[in-house]
Amino acid sequence: MPRSVPTxxxxxRLPDAMSQLPNQPAQRPVPTSADVARLAGVSRATVxxxxxxxxxxxxxxxxxxxxxxxxxxxxxxxxxxxxSLRAGHTRMVLLPTVAFPTGPxxxxxxxxxxxxxxxxxxxxxxxxxxxxxxxxxxxxxxxLRPVAVIAPGTIPLTxxxxxxxRRSGAKAVITLGPRPVPGAHALVMDQREVxxxxxxxxxxxxxxxxxxxxxxxxGLALFAEPRLTGARQAAQPHGAxxxxxxxxxxxxxxxxxxxxxxxxxxxxxxxxxxxxxMLLMRALQDAGIDVPRETAVxxxxxxMLGRLLRxxxxxxxxxxxxxxxxxxxxxxxxxxPGCAPEHHDLLRVGAVGRESA
Amino acid sequence: MPRSVPTxxxxxRLPDAMSQLPNQPAQRPVPTSADVARLAGVSRATVxxxxxxxxxxxxxxxxxxxxxxxxxxxxxxxxxxxxSLRAGHTRMVLLPTVAFPTGPxxxxxxxxxxxxxxxxxxxxxxxxxxxxxxxxxxxxxxxLRPVAVIAPGTIPLTxxxxxxxRRSGAKAVITLGPRPVPGAHALVMDQREVxxxxxxxxxxxxxxxxxxxxxxxxGLALFAEPRLTGARQAAQPHGAxxxxxxxxxxxxxxxxxxxxxxxxxxxxxxxxxxxxxMLLMRALQDAGIDVPRETAVxxxxxxMLGRLLRxxxxxxxxxxxxxxxxxxxxxxxxxxPGCAPEHHDLLRVGAVGRESA
DNA sequence: TTGAAAGCGTTACCAA
DNA sequence: TTGGTAACGCTTTCAA
Numbered sequence: 001m002p003r004s005v006p007t008x009x010x011x012x013r014l015p016d017a018m019s020q021l022p023n024q025p026a027q028r029p030v031p032t033s034a035d036v037a038r039l040a041g042v043s044r045a046t047v048x049x050x051x052x053x054x055x056x057x058x059x060x061x062x063x064x065x066x067x068x069x070x071x072x073x074x075x076x077x078x079x080x081x082x083x084s085l086r087a088g089h090t091r092m093v094l095l096p097t098v099a100f101p102t103g104p105x106x107x108x109x110x111x112x113x114x115x116x117x118x119x120x121x122x123x124x125x126x127x128x129x130x131x132x133x134x135x136x137x138x139x140x141x142x143x144l145r146p147v148a149v150i151a152p153g154t155i156p157l158t159x160x161x162x163x164x165x166r167r168s169g170a171k172a173v174i175t176l177g178p179r180p181v182p183g184a185h186a187l188v189m190d191q192r193e194v195x196x197x198x199x200x201x202x203x204x205x206x207x208x209x210x211x212x213x214x215x216x217x218x219g220l221a222l223f224a225e226p227r228l229t230g231a232r233q234a235a236q237p238h239g240a241x242x243x244x245x246x247x248x249x250x251x252x253x254x255x256x257x258x259x260x261x262x263x264x265x266x267x268x269x270x271x272x273x274x275x276x277x278m279l280l281m282r283a284l285q286d287a288g289i290d291v292p293r294e295t296a297v298x299x300x301x302x303x304m305l306g307r308l309l310r311x312x313x314x315x316x317x318x319x320x321x322x323x324x325x326x327x328x329x330x331x332x333x334x335x336x337p338g339c340a341p342e343h344h345d346l347l348r349v350g351a352v353g354r355e356s357a
Numbered sequence: 358m359p360r361s362v363p364t365x366x367x368x369x370r371l372p373d374a375m376s377q378l379p380n381q382p383a384q385r386p387v388p389t390s391a392d393v394a395r396l397a398g399v400s401r402a403t404v405x406x407x408x409x410x411x412x413x414x415x416x417x418x419x420x421x422x423x424x425x426x427x428x429x430x431x432x433x434x435x436x437x438x439x440x441s442l443r444a445g446h447t448r449m450v451l452l453p454t455v456a457f458p459t460g461p462x463x464x465x466x467x468x469x470x471x472x473x474x475x476x477x478x479x480x481x482x483x484x485x486x487x488x489x490x491x492x493x494x495x496x497x498x499x500x501l502r503p504v505a506v507i508a509p510g511t512i513p514l515t516x517x518x519x520x521x522x523r524r525s526g527a528k529a530v531i532t533l534g535p536r537p538v539p540g541a542h543a544l545v546m547d548q549r550e551v552x553x554x555x556x557x558x559x560x561x562x563x564x565x566x567x568x569x570x571x572x573x574x575x576g577l578a579l580f581a582e583p584r585l586t587g588a589r590q591a592a593q594p595h596g597a598x599x600x601x602x603x604x605x606x607x608x609x610x611x612x613x614x615x616x617x618x619x620x621x622x623x624x625x626x627x628x629x630x631x632x633x634x635m636l637l638m639r640a641l642q643d644a645g646i647d648v649p650r651e652t653a654v655x656x657x658x659x660x661m662l663g664r665l666l667r668x669x670x671x672x673x674x675x676x677x678x679x680x681x682x683x684x685x686x687x688x689x690x691x692x693x694p695g696c697a698p699e700h701h702d703l704l705r706v707g708a709v710g711r712e713s714a
Numbered sequence: 715t716t717g718a719a720a721g722c723g724t725t726a727c728c729a730a
Numbered sequence: 731t732t733g734g735t736a737a738c739g740c741t742t743t744c745a746a
Contacts, residue, residue: 030502030526032723043733048725056726058731075524080500081438081447082723085738090438097483099468101461111456114485126454126483128471143437145387167432169387251664275661282665304632305662307608308639389739400717405741413742417715439739442722717746723738730733 031074040070047071051078084145089169093122093330094146096129096137098154101219103301109320109346113150116327122147129155137161142168148330150187153177154222157184172333178226180343185333187326189347191223195230197316198270198298199240201351207268207296208240213276216248224272227300231270245269247276254283261289267296268357274299274306274315281309281356296357311355319348388431397427404428408435441502446526450479450687451503453486453494455511458576460658466677466703470507473684479504486512494518499525505687507544510534511579514541529690535583537700542690544683546704548580552587554673555627555655556597558708564625564653565597570633573605581629584657588627602626604633611640618646624653625714631656631663631672638666638713653714668712676705 033051037044042063049057050067070076084090095110114124127144129137138161141149149170151157154177162173162184173184180186195212202210212231214224228244235242243266247253261284271277277299281291291297291311298314299306306313326344333339390408394401399420406414407424427433441447452467471481484501486494495518498506506527508514511534519530519541530541537543552569559567569588571581585601592599600623604610618641628634634656638648648654648668655671656663663670683701690696 028524030524033725034723044723045725045733045735046731049732052725054725060731063731075521077496077499077521077525079442079502079723081442081502082738083725085436085438085442085722085740086724086726088738099465102464104458107459108456111485111487115488118485118488124485126485128468128475128481128483130468131472131475139434142434145436145438164432164434167385167387168434249661251661278662278665304606304608305635308635387739390741391739401740402718402742403716406716409741411741415715420715436739439722440741442724442738443740443742445722715746718744720741720743722740725737727736728734730731 031076033076033078035074036067036070036076039074040066042067090145090147091122092144092146093117093124093148093150094141094144095124095126095150096132096141096152096155097126098128098152099130099219100152100154101217105301105318105320109323112323113326116324117330120327120331122330134158134161138164141165142170145169147334148172148174150174150176150330153179153181157181159183171335171337172330174330174333178222183341185329185341186343188343188345189320190230190345191226191347192230192233193347193349194300194316194318195227195232195270196234197230197349197351198227198300199231199234199242201298201314201316201353202268202270202296202357203234203238203240205268205292205296205353205357207357208238209243209266209268210235210240211243211245211264211266211269213247213269213272213280214244215272215276216246216253220272227270227272247272247280249276249279251279251283254279255286258283258287258289261287261295267294269295269297271297271299274301274303274313277313277315277356278305278309281313292356298351298357302352306354309356314354314357315352317350317352321346321348388433390433390435392431393424393427393433396431397423399424447502447504448479449501449503450474450481450505450507451498451501452481452483452507453489453498453509453512454483455485455509456487456576457509457511458574462658462675462677466680469680470683473681474687477684477688479687491515491518495521498522499527502526504691505529505531507531507533507687510536510538514538516540523694528692528694529687531687531690535579540698542686542696542698543700545700545702546677547702548583548704549587549590550704550706551657551673551675552584552589552627553591554587554706554708555584555657556588556591556599558655558671558673558710559625559627559653559714560591560595560597562625562649562653562710562714564714565595566600566623566625567592567597568600568602568621568623568626570604570626570629570637571601572629572633573603573610577629584627584629604629604637606633606636608636608640611636612643615640615644615646618644618652624651626652626654628654628656631658631660631670634670634672634713635662635666638670649713655708655714659709663711666713671711671714672709674707674709676707678703678705 033044033047037047047067050064117124134155142165165173175181176187178191180188212228232242271280281297300316302315302317306315390401390404394404407421474481491512494512499522522530532538533544535548537545569585589599628637638654657673659672659674663672
């Protein structure tokens with residue numbers, strides 16, 4: 001095999017090296033700053049100065065140009081791992097993610113957070129952590145030496161886990177979930193408010209016997225349970241009855257529930273969200289139950305589809321806080337670690353009364 | 358400030374160091390394998406052997422225990438960057454992501470791919486790349502020295518970009534998008550098939566004057582354009598007319614389109630997807646246009662809501678290939694770089710004829 | 715069975 | 731203005 005001599009990419013001269021394997025350029029080693037230095041005829045230090053525009057040192061324009069040209073010619077790209085090893089820290093913000101029934105709301109929020117952090121010169125990295133044992137998840141994350149971790153509430157963060165991350169250099173360890181975690185910084189999306197908001201609307205409309213749909217799809221329990229709790233909290237002072245109603249997102253499941261509806265003696269239902277609401281409303285109507293006269297229905301999410309239904313679907317509109325202040329929060333925690341834990345409520349809800357309730 | 362001596366976490370003896378700042382443990386340096394070695398009274402090499410279960414060396418059980426205990430006591434976590442720097446390569450599969458109107462289908466696919474790759478012992482990392490200039494995106498990615506990159510079609514990958522990634526150690530560079538990229542491995546989700554499938558159904562039903570909804574929301578054009586192309590390809594042999602219909606996802610936009618519907622002289626419409634279909638169908642019905650008699654409607658995605666509408670919505674069901682074979686593909690490319698570029702068609706579509714068409 | 719030492723690619727300090 | 735050198739944390743070869 002011909003020794004891999006750096007050849008100028010542009011020049012077509014490779015006399016007899018017309019390789020038999022067209023797509024396999026003789027595995028050249030990855031160029032390092034030493035290669036750049038050699039080609040430019042300077043030292044590695046100089047290469048570093050030039051490529052990082054080091055302000056503490058003055059380099060002649062001709063040297064700069066030679067270095068830059070050598071770098072592009074070799075296709076040199078600095079090695080992030082080596083850099084952060086040398087620096088002793090990274091600027092990585094780790095976002096462990098889990099498989100999740102996440103809507104456009106979360107999606108937009110994460111994207112905003114990510115660009116906000118990038119604007120502050122952090123490297124945001126999502127790390128799929130679905131299968132991970134919650135006990136060693138922190139260890140796996142810590143191996144990457146992130147400067148901040150924003151962990152989803154689905155992976156419960158123990159004080160031990162937090163400690164491990166901190167000891168391995170994480171300045172900020174933040175949870176993001178439905179409930180705050182005592183002793184840790186927390187971004188809270190309190191789903192209880194959705195339940196109490198929906199029930200509040202129904203109470204206003206004079207309903208007192210209220211069903212609450214509980215999706216049987218696993219994973220949704222994380223949202224459904226707190227919504228039920230919120231519904232109960234709102235109902236109690238009015239002496240209203242709350243009745244959990246297990247439901248799968250399938251037509252037969254909804255039909256079965258509708259069939260026994262009158263035995264349940266309910267005058268309203270909070271259907272978890274707009275999609276379940278549509279499913280249930282259709283089944284109720286098909287079973288001859290008048291909406292809203294006999295049973296009021298309210299969903300959540302304020303999807304377009306709710307406005308298109310007849311009767312138009314009442315719903316709970318949800319909004320997440322803008323993410324930029326949270327990016328700033330992360331930055332503040334990184335700069336001043338050891339601040340007292342803060343809780344931030346991210347979720348804003350509001351009832352949207354339409355025809356169905 | 359007291360010099361930060363490594364103190365055993367468990368022992369409560371810190372005579373007069375009762376810190377004034379309870380939550381700020383005197384910024385101890387991150388423990389390294391050298392610290393573990395010191396505490397266990399062995400060399401760093403031994404620590405490495407024990408912690409990595411190195412099969413080439415036999416270490417006494419007592420030493421192993423001492424090392425393990427020291428490691429846990431200090432909360433030692435190996436430094437991934439240092440490790441891969443030494444190893445000369447990583448096992449990181451980089452998934453650059455962009456802000457994207459992505460549904461549960463994509464979501465599930467990505468999650469499957471990610472767990473499939475993790476099963477093969479790769480570290481999957483999503484890297485938000487939305488703002489990135491397509492020209493220097495490859496450079497930024499290359500800094501992380503991933504062993505494989507799966508780039509979304511929204512960030513066009515030039516041969517230069519691919520070359521840069523390869524030269525910096527990426528064994529596999531793969532695009533994932535609506536169209537294959539010549540000369541690169543490609544996972545293809547050909548949206549044209551959705552359009553031709555929908556139009557095929559309408560042709561079967563005897564329709565020949567077919568509108569195709571084009572969402573005006575930016576970002577959707579990436580899907581909508583190829584769907585229109587597919588619609589045209591399916592229509593041509595039958596001499597059917599295809600009429601693009603710009604539409605925003607808002608009730609007024611749909612109402613306006615419905616108002617001028619009869620002037621368009623169409624007997625069918627492919628509404629981009631089920632949600633737009635529902636929006637448009639409602640508007641058509643409100644404008645007194647009979648569906649399907651006067652105008653047939655077909656959506657796409659086979660959402661539950663389509664089954665709940667009246668008339669029930671015809672649609673195009675879409676399925677993505679299982680991801681495990683793709684994880685295997687990545688692994689194969691990593692092991693045998695320089696294979697001839699492969700294209701894989703990931704999208705399977707099928708018409709679901711219901712009442713609306 | 716264990717230890718010493720080299721080296722991965724970078725950057726920062728100090729000297730020339 | 732530039733270069734030599736050490737150090738970051740880890741693994742591995744070689745030697746004891």
